Amino acid sequence: MINKTIDIIIPSDEDLKINFLILLIGIGSFLLVVLAINDYQSIPNVEINPFLLISITIVPIVMIGYFTKIYVQSKSIHIFTPGGYFWSTLMLNNKTVLLPITNRDSKSVSVYYLIIPLGGGAIPNWLPYFGGGKNGFMVANKRLVIDLGGNVFVGGTPIKITVNSLFPTLRREVLNHKLFKGNPRKVPIYYVDLSMRVKDSDLERENINNEPSKLTTVGEIRQRHLSNIRYSKYLEEEVANRRSIERALDDALNNRRVVRENENNNNESNRL
Amino acid sequence: MNVNRLRKKYFKMYRRDLSDEDEVPVNSIVIYIFGAIFASILLAMFTQNIIKPIVINPFLLLLVVFLPSIVLIYLVFLAIKYFNLRIFSDRYSFAAIYTDLKDVPTQTVRNFINNKTDFSIIPLGGAIVRNFVPLRGGGREGFLVVDKNLAMNLGGTIFVMSDLIVTTVEALPTELRVRIKNHSLYKPYTKIYFGALEKRINGMSIVEYLDMQNNFIIRDFWALYDAVELYNEHLERMLNVSDSRVERLRSYDK
Numbered sequence: 178m179i180n181k182t183i184d185i186i187i188p189s190d191e192d193l194k195i196n197f198l199i200l201l202i203g204i205g206s207f208l209l210v211v212l213a214i215n216d217y218q219s220i221p222n223v224e225i226n227p228f229l230l231i232s233i234t235i236v237p238i239v240m241i242g243y244f245t246k247i248y249v250q251s252k253s254i255h256i257f258t259p260g261g262y263f264w265s266t267l268m269l270n271n272k273t274v275l276l277p278i279t280n281r282d283s284k285s286v287s288v289y290y291l292i293i294p295l296g297g298g299a300i301p302n303w304l305p306y307f308g309g310g311k312n313g314f315m316v317a318n319k320r321l322v323i324d325l326g327g328n329v330f331v332g333g334t335p336i337k338i339t340v341n342s343l344f345p346t347l348r349r350e351v352l353n354h355k356l357f358k359g360n361p362r363k364v365p366i367y368y369v370d371l372s373m374r375v376k377d378s379d380l381e382r383e384n385i386n387n388e389p390s391k392l393t394t395v396g397e398i399r400q401r402h403l404s405n406i407r408y409s410k411y412l413e414e415e416v417a418n419r420r421s422i423e424r425a426l427d428d429a430l431n432n433r434r435v436v437r438e439n440e441n442n443n444n445e446s447n448r449l
Numbered sequence: 450m451n452v453n454r455l456r457k458k459y460f461k462m463y464r465r466d467l468s469d470e471d472e473v474p475v476n477s478i479v480i481y482i483f484g485a486i487f488a489s490i491l492l493a494m495f496t497q498n499i500i501k502p503i504v505i506n507p508f509l510l511l512l513v514v515f516l517p518s519i520v521l522i523y524l525v526f527l528a529i530k531y532f533n534l535r536i537f538s539d540r541y542s543f544a545a546i547y548t549d550l551k552d553v554p555t556q557t558v559r560n561f562i563n564n565k566t567d568f569s570i571i572p573l574g575g576a577i578v579r580n581f582v583p584l585r586g587g588g589r590e591g592f593l594v595v596d597k598n599l600a601m602n603l604g605g606t607i608f609v610m611s612d613l614i615v616t617t618v619e620a621l622p623t624e625l626r627v628r629i630k631n632h633s634l635y636k637p638y639t640k641i642y643f644g645a646l647e648k649r650i651n652g653m654s655i656v657e658y659l660d661m662q663n664n665f666i667i668r669d670f671w672a673l674y675d676a677v678e679l680y681n682e683h684l685e686r687m688l689n690v691s692d693s694r695v696e697r698l699r700s701y702d703k
Contacts, residue, residue: 202516202519202520205515205516205519206512206516209508209509209511209512209516210508210512212508213506213508213509213512220506220507220508222504222505222506222507223504223505223506223507223510224502224503224504224505225502225503225505225510226493226496226497226500226502226503227493227500227502227503228489228490228492228493228496228500229489229490229493230503230505230513231489232485232486232489232490232493233514234513234514234517235485236482236485236486236489237517237518237521238517239481239482239485240482240521241517241520241521241524243482244521244524244525244527244528245524247524247527247528247531248524248527248528248531250531251527251528251530251531251534251542255534255537255542257537257542257603257606257608258603259603259604260603260604260605261548261603261604261605261606262605263534263537263542263606276673276676278672278673278675278676279676280671280672280675280676281675281679286668286669286672288669288672288673318666318669318670320662320665320666320669321659321662321666323650323655323658325538325539325540325648326539326540327539327540327541328537328538328539328540328541328542330537330608330655332655332659332662333666344673344676344677345680370666370669370670370673371666371667371670372659372662372663372666373659374656374659374660374663375663375666375667379663379667380667380670398674402670402673402674402677405674405677405678405681406677408681409677409680409681409684412681412684412685412688413684415688416684416687416688416691419688419691419692419695420691422695423691423694423695423698426695426698426699427698430698430701
């Protein structure tokens with residue numbers, strides 16, 4: 178009786194399961210091969226243009242490769258967030274970035290961010306499919322990333338941005354990530370900085386820049402934060418631009434000074 | 450002087466930044482496949498008189514044409530299911546047609562101390578792709594039976610905050626067993642993923658854990674916000690210094 182109960186509660190996961198489709202394909206291919214071997218003399222052969230043969234055989238095989246990749250992704254670990262987003266991931270090559278920050282009140286805060294490459298996948302006891310980072314990167318506050326022992330839950334709604342809208346240190350770390358490929362303006366970054374449990378009232382601050390805050394909702398404040406980061410990127414480039422102008426002007430003045438000095442020396446030597 | 454060249458370079462860069470916003474995403478693999486099919490057909494048409502055709506056994510041709518097609522159809526079916534993953538738990542992810550817990554049928558169960566628990570019953574499998582033929586077949590991968598309080602709507606997906614046990618319908622309480630056996634999508638020997646125990650993280654439920662982290666996360670957010678503002682102020686000062694230097698150098702230049 179006890180054994181029977183255990184049998185019911187724990188079904189045999191280890192049983193060899195036969196997929197009917199695979200069985201049918203196997204039988205079908207076997208029959209076709211047997212027919213081809215037995216009848217190759219009695220049934221006349223077919224003539225076909227080689228390019229047509231390529232289009233009807235190789236192209237479906239390429240498509241099979243693509244869909245197999247998706248199948249491997251579907252069986253892999255998933256990272257999911259509020260808002261209905263989910264990605265396959267290998268949870269390898271993750272980077273933890275420490276941001277030591279001194280805020281306006283001269284208090285030091287250590288913020289940990291996690292950079293997770295999205296995409297790629299692996300099925301246990303099967304061929305691994307690598308390629309993390311192909312679907313972009315998740316950049317999330319480490320406190321919001323919950324490893325459930327298989328899947329990973331990130332407890333905040335992500336904002337889809339590009340690497341240029343990241344905090345400068347995070348931007349550098351993402352750009353230096355070994356799986357970061359492609360155009361930095363096109364690789365999607367899913368940025369999670371606030372929990373899904375944060376309400377508008379939780380973010381109230383009496384003063385921002387010694388002025389009463391006009392920002393009221395979480396969305397507005399996040400938007401403002403991101404536009405500030407983009408502004409800092411613009412300022413960095415402007416400073417670099419001005420410095421190059423400064424250097425060019427400096428060089429031009431130096432050259433002119435040297436020419437003038439040479440001219441003066443020549444004049445003096447002529448006079449002598 | 451390279452000043453104008455630099456200006457043009459940055460101007461181009463910013464313009465490119467703006468123009469990227471409205472791009473239509475196109476899957477490159479689809480373009481390659483259709484390009485290859487189109488090119489092969491064109492080549493076949495133009496070279497039918499020039500290149501000698503290949504002689505092949507008809508059964509062998511069937512083998513190399515039909516089998517990849519069948520495999521392809523099966524894989525497309527799996528891919529559709531992948532894009533329809535709706536339910537996530539600690540280890541499992543399932544395709545389902547339900548995206549909201551409100552639509553899911555529930556069954557109330559009384560335990561031995563007469564406490565009531567509402568269980569949501571979700572048939573697993575099946576998928577719907579927008580503007581595409583729906584893929585029926587819910588219930589093929591079993592049923593998810595979970596305490597309604599342990600499932601959370603994530604806006605398009607459902608998060609099951611429970612340690613799931615794989616079992617059979619026979620092991621369920623009577624009310625649930627009867628309800629599932631009478632379900633239109635029920636098939637014999639189907640798997641049941643049963644969730645009644647809450648997933649704990651450091652001794653807390655997931656909601657409690659997130660609430661506990663809330664204050665730290667808000668502190669981190671404002672720290673980063675301030676850091677960016679302070680950095681911008683610093684950069685603005687640098688820019689002003691650079692501007693005044695450039696002005697001074699230009700006046701020398703004249």
